[in-house]
Amino acid sequence: MPKTSDIIISMRDVSMQYTDTPVLEHLSFRINQGEYVGILGPNGGGKTTLLKLLVGMLHPQQGEVKIFGKPFRDLTASERSTIGFVPQRISEGRIDFPATVAEVVLSGRAPSLGWTRRYRHDDLAAAHSAMEQAGIEQLHDRLLGTLSGGQLQRVMIARAMVNNPTLLLLDEPTVGVDAASQEAFYGFIKELNQDQGMTIIFVSHDIDVVAHEAQTILCVNRTLICHGPSREVLAGDVLEQMYGKKLRSIVHGH
Template sequence: MKKLVSVKDVCFGYENELVLKNVNLDIYEGDYLGIVGPNGSGKSTLIKIMLNILKPSKGSIEMFGKNIDDFRDWGKIGYVRQKATSFNTGFPATVEEIVAANLFSRIGIFKPITRSHREMVYKALEIVEMEKFNRKLIGNLSGGQQQKVFIARALVNSPEILFLDEPTVGIDLDSQREFYGLMEKLNKEMHITIVMVSHDIGVITEKVNRFACMGDSRLICHTNNSHLEITDILKEVYGDKMNLLIHRH
């Protein structure tokens, strides 16, 4: 199986606070990886290090076999940041413009959007079933609709791997159900590798095929093939009183 991302002995901290300590993690083609852990355990920090947004104090990251500092093919990577849907209702950009903005890394910021680029935007919006909203202002959409637009934005370059940071925060239950259905489609039908930070342990451990549990500056990674095994690992991080409840979406 093709290795897409390799995290080797990564450490990271702020002044005297150690956030990540000797973290090792490999992500393979076809993975649907959920990253869970207590607040402040470094989940979002780990994703940002993998995306070269933050630099580790120690260790290395490889992306598609290249050191992250030498990696240039960022069209292979999609990213939906935390709180991406926090938009002012008066924000003056259309759905189409939001999605097209992610093409600038490919075509250049000062070059015009061509017909073929618009077709790429439309295709991405079709995947998330938002093509009929392409002329709507992003700020006038619901949280769930905005989230779909930002997923389309991440998909417009046809990435091989998609990173999402707390993607279900601020959206209603119906939108969450649609979201997890979309993630399953992207992973199983479109063969996109997914890496997702989530606070919703009861759902994420049911949906993913691998999961990483963070706590005490470290990371434990196991396949999602045993409910009892997952419960034991999570209790190690959260404490003996923690019980894993599976919520059906």
């Protein structure tokens, strides 16, 4: 049983429904500091709703979500700024948004500026170091519209990292990213987790990716179907039930 202080996210008996059919029912789980969690589930299984609950874009209709031990609305501004969020595949509007990489990464600092302050030297330094970490400092003056899918994804990560987050949440991070960049991308995420102890939570419908990358797997299809270290989860037959297909190749390949 982990210490209370190690728990970074806890959900207790959370249910959500938009129409008559529930999207999520009675979800309870905890995520500890430093975990690398893959949230897996079929399309329409409630993954995105779950992630929106975790980042406070939705509030639970029933049950309780706590981040850093508090409900989302009680978080201070500085606590909120340490939640790095990378939304699902950069939408069309953002791809051709007329701004440079540096401008976008710097914009991650806007929430912590107060009401009248403009960017200062420490903001620029933070943006620079985030770009360096994400390996995109040489792209700093390029327009977003000229980048590849993999480069764009790194820009979004760099923006999320500009406040030195303790928690990074990513929604389908590698949709529309080619295979080579995808591998480099997960290598980078793993480094953040192992070297900096950053808690990583990512959502994916891709069993292959989750099985290869995450330490902990959380399967959601309306209810919480499984939750545990990835080896244990993959050894069981829950995924077969959820997806209705054989997964032995994945488990054996690793």
